Each structure stands twice: as C-alpha cells, then as structure tokens.
Amino acid sequence: MIRVRIFRGGCRGREAARFTSIQAFGKIFCRTENVVRKSTFAPGVKKVPDFAETKVVPGGNQKSPVSSHNEWDPLEEIIVGRVEGATIPSLTHEVKANTNHKNWSFFEKYGGQLFPSQHLHKASGEIEEFCRILSNEGVIVRRPEIVDFSREYSTPDFTSTGLYAAMPRDILLVIGEEIFECPMAWRSRFFEYRAYRKLLKEYFRAGAKWTSPPKPQMSDELYDQSYPMTCVEDRHRLAAEGKFVTTEFEPCFDAADFMRAGRDIFVQRSQVTNMMGIEWMRRHLGPEYNIHVLSFSDPNPMHIDATFNIIGPGLVITNPERPCHQLSMFRNAGWTIAEAPLPTIPDDLPLWMSSKWLSMNVLMLDQKRVVVEKNETPIIKLFERLGLTPIKVPMKYAFSLGGGFHCWTCDVRRRGTLESYM
Ligand code: ARG
Numbered sequence: 001m002i003r004v005r006i007f008r009g010g011c012r013g014r015e016a017a018r019f020t021s022i023q024a025f026g027k028i029f030c031r032t033e034n035v036v037r038k039s040t041f042a043p044g045v046k047k048v049p050d051f052a053e054t055k056v057v058p059g060g061n062q063k064s065p066v067s068s069h070n071e072w073d074p075l076e077e078i079i080v081g082r083v084e085g086a087t088i089p090s091l092t093h094e095v096k097a098n099t100n101h102k103n104w105s106f107f108e109k110y111g112g113q114l115f116p117s118q119h120l121h122k123a124s125g126e127i128e129e130f131c132r133i134l135s136n137e138g139v140i141v142r143r144p145e146i147v148d149f150s151r152e153y154s155t156p157d158f159t160s161t162g163l164y165a166a167m168p169r170d171i172l173l174v175i176g177e178e179i180f181e182c183p184m185a186w187r188s189r190f191f192e193y194r195a196y197r198k199l200l201k202e203y204f205r206a207g208a209k210w211t212s213p214p215k216p217q218m219s220d221e222l223y224d225q226s227y228p229m230t231c232v233e234d235r236h237r238l239a240a241e242g243k244f245v246t247t248e249f250e251p252c253f254d255a256a257d258f259m260r261a262g263r264d265i266f267v268q269r270s271q272v273t274n275m276m277g278i279e280w281m282r283r284h285l286g287p288e289y290n291i292h293v294l295s296f297s298d299p300n301p302m303h304i305d306a307t308f309n310i311i312g313p314g315l316v317i318t319n320p321e322r323p324c325h326q327l328s329m330f331r332n333a334g335w336t337i338a339e340a341p342l343p344t345i346p347d348d349l350p351l352w353m354s355s356k357w358l359s360m361n362v363l364m365l366d367q368k369r370v371v372v373e374k375n376e377t378p379i380i381k382l383f384e385r386l387g388l389t390p391i392k393v394p395m396k397y398a399f400s401l402g403g404g405f406h407c408w409t410c411d412v413r414r415r416g417t418l419e420s421y422m
Pocket residue numbers: 167169170256300301302303304305306307353354355356357358402403404406407
C-alpha cells in the first residue's frame with residue numbers, strides 16, 4: 001500500500017505531517033500508481049465523445065478538438081486545474097528567486113508537504129463553483145487527473161518533490177491546433193505533465209497536434225547559483241540588465257509567459273523562460289507567426305498574465321506597477337490600453353506564489369464575457385466601462401496557490417480563425 005503524508009490542522013510543522021492510508025480533504029487516493037483514474041470531465045457536464053478507446057485518426061481530414069488562436073474567441077472547451085495533491089515546493093534556488101522573501105520560511109519549513117488542508121478545502125470549493133459556472137455558460141470543462149505531488153522523485157541530475165496540477169496555463173500552451181507540454185524551469189514541475197497525459201492522448205487520438213519540446217535536464221547549470229536574492233532593488237537591476245535565475249544552459253519556458261493574439265505571439269524573458277526557449281518556439285512555429293519579446297519594469301518576471309493581459313482584439317489590460325517597455329508598438333497599432341486599478345485582496349490572505357495582481361488575471365469566455373473575482377470591484381467597474389459583461393466568481397483562497405482565472409485554466413478550443421491584430 002502506498003502512503004502519502006497528510007497535513008493535518010494547518011501549518012504545524014513537519015512533525016504534523018503524518019503518514020496514513022490515503023485520504024486527503026475528502027478525496028480518496030486509491031491507486032496502484034500515484035495517478036488515480038478519475039473522470040476528466042467536471043461533474044454534471046455534458047460529455048463529448050470519449051476518444052480514449054478509439055483508434056488514432058490518420059492525419060488531415062479530422063477537425064482537431066484542440067483549436068485556439070487567441071485569448072477571447074468564443075470558448076468551447078477548457079481545462080480547469082485542481083487543488084488535490086498540491087504540495088509546497090522546497091526552497092530551492094529557482095523558488096527563492098521567484099517568490100516573496102516573506103514566504104521563504106514557509107517553504108523552508110514545510111517544503112514537500114501538502115499545502116494546509118483547510119485552505120485547500122476552501123480553494124477547492126471555489127474551483128468547483130468556477131467549473132459549474134463555466135458549464136452553465138455553455139463551456140465543456142475538463143480536469144487533470146489527481147496526482148500525489150508530495151512523492152519524491154529523482155533524475156540523474158536532481159531530486160525533488162512535485163508542485164501541483166492547479167495551473168494548466170503554466171504548462172499547457174495551445175497555438176492553433178497544436179498543444180504544447182512546455183519544458184518548465186522549476187524542478188518541482190518536471191513531472192507535472194503526467195496529470196494531463198490522459199487528456200493529451202485523447203486530444204491526440206482525435207486529431208490534435210501534440211508537442212513536447214526538449215525536456216530540460218535541470219542540472220545545476222540551468223540556475224545561476226550566485227543570483228542575488230536578498231532585496232527587490234537587486235532583482236530590479238538584474239532584471240533590467242537581462243539577468244535572471246535561469247541561465248542559457250538549455251531551452252526552458254513556461255506556457256504562461258506567452259500571450260496569444262492570432263499571428264502575433266507575445267512572450268517575456270522571465271525567471272522561468274529563457275532566450276533559448278523563446279528561440280526554440282520561434283523556429284518551431286516558423287514564419288506564419290511573429291514572436292515578439294516584451295519586457296517590463298518587473299523585479300520578478302514570471303508568467304505574463306498578471307502583467308500584460310490581452311483580453312480582446314486590440315484590447316490589453318496593463319499593470320501600472322510593471323510598465324511595458326514596448327507599449328508604443330501597441331499604441332501605434334491602435335490598440336486600447338487599459339490600466340488595471342489597484343487590487344483589493346486583503347493583506348491577511350496568504351499569497352504563497354504571487355503578488356496581488358491576480359486581480360487582472362481574468363478569463364474571457366468571448367469578446368464580451370469576462371470572468372473576474374467577485375470582490376474586485378474596481379476592475380469590475382473598469383470592465384463595465386469597456387462595455388464588457390463581468391461574470392463574478394469567488395476566487396480568494398484559490399488565489400493563494402499563485403493564480404487567477406487565466407492561470408487556473410487552459411482554453412483548449414475557441415471558435416475562430418487565425419487573424420492578424422497588429
Ligand atoms: N508572477 C505573477 C505575479 O506575481 C503571477 C502570475 C500568475 N500566472 C500564472 N499563470 N500562474 O503577479
């Protein structure tokens with residue numbers, strides 16, 4: 001019988017984690033392996049044909065179940081992450097460089113254990129509600145499998161525990177009919193793709209193009225061991241000088257550093273996406289796409305969608321604390337640039353992996369409907385002024401895991417065609 005550590009009664013230290021036959025926040029893990037067979041459809045959702053048992057469709061004449069060119073075309077199918085199995089990362093070099101120093105002792109103390117169960121329970125309630133709302137809006141909702149991310153693994157280059165399958169946006173990138181499992185930079189995310197494999201195989205069998213770029217080795221050479229991480233000023237200076245915790249040892253990138261607007265794809269060099277990764281993508285996509293590298297005044301760039309969120313054809317929400325250095329390119333193209341108002345997230349909410357700017361991390365169901373946190377009144381008002389229809393959904397506790405509606409999802413299919421908006 002395989003056992004996992006269960007974190008009881010919030011954060012009471014390593015000693016509080018106890019081994020038990022597996023039951024975590026009401027969900028039963030029963031398995032011969034650490035991936036549990038579970039429906040990938042959200043409950044109550046109308047099923048699409050199950051391709052799992054069907055033969056692979058020989059190329060070409062089949063409409064791919066994966067198809068999305070931008071962030072706003074009418075949404076048909078989406079993957080929503082899950083909290084089950086979410087594990088606190090250890091305080092490694094790359095985690096330290098990407099997180100607020102206020103949380104370092106938390107990672108140091110509890111790394112490798114499940115996130116506090118009461119908090120996860122509340123986050124789970126919000127995510128289930130989010131799934132119901134998406135279904136009611138006519139969207140097919142799919143879910144990753146449950147994985148025990150607290151299980152330790154080793155490769156020839158490193159040993160780590162996992163993180164979570166909460167943020168499909170971080171790992172999965174859809175460009176047209178192709179779905180990428182991105183070569184992420186955190187050691188704790190090396191095996192994250194396993195939670196999505198069942199879905200990816202299903203999409204592939206039904207005609208999607210499925211790509212896994214070269215897997216990084218993640219040996220010590222991928223990380224600048226001397227990256228100074230003591231103060232924000234240092235990080236500001238280094239980011240401005242183009243110095244990041246990841247080196248150019250090998251390509252790496254997170255999907256969430258990319259933002260899609262048809263033929264134009266915007267990306268930032270970040271703590272988890274290096275220039276070699278961007279170049280890999282440029283060559284892979286070829287001349288049909290323009291890859292634009294954007295940069296921001298941001299001491300800690302990681303995932304572009306709480307910094308520069310393109311929510312419509314020629315409409316972008318920008319972060320006033322992280323000005324974009326290439327904004328004139330968008331002005332010249334006639335885009336509407338809307339600055340996000342200050343977030344309202346209370347100070348006492350733990351944000352273990354992000355800033356408060358998750359308020360602008362919204363998800364478009366089409367050009368009008370925008371899913372936004374229900375308490376974020378200032379940005380809700382902004383959306384109303386822009387003529388959008390806000391769909392207000394609670395997301396407070398789910399924010400704590402490091403993402404908003406855009407991060408918690410990956411839009412698999414939107415109805416639309418490849419266009420140019422620049
Ligand atoms: N790094 C961003 C911030 O702290 C959070 C981005 C979250 N996005 C994501 N896809 N996980 O503001």
